[in-house]
């Protein structure tokens with residue numbers, strides 16, 4: 001096989017993996033919306049520090065076991081968690097500034 005041929009094949013595989021990544025992320029944000037509906041019913045805040053920490057640790061553990069850079073895993077976690085919170089806040093018909101601020105900073109504000 002020529003180099004040009006294998007390069008094309010690698011790139012096709014990368015495109016396919018990228019598609020799967022985006023599809024899985026879309027699925028994750030759909031679940032996030034389902035969670036938002038439960039939270040709205042119980043008046044629970046979007047940002048859940050304990051669960052967020054658990055998810056972060058999971059990213060780090062997965063990265064460690066697969067030999068990925070931990071800073072990359074943390075960045076990815078933050079990006080996905082922030083978007084998840086943004087999706088939940090946006091879905092609310094009525095939301096407080098506290099929730100909005102929590103989403104942008106990733107940290108809880110004092111109530």
Ligand SMILES: O=C(O)C(=O)C[C@]1(C(=O)O)C=C[C@@H](O)C=C1
Pocket residue numbers: 032035036046047048049051052055080081084085
């Ligand atoms: O578990 C929840 O409560 C969620 O809303 C999901 C999720 C996440 O996307 O991982 C989002 C926001 C919370 O801070 C914690 C976790």
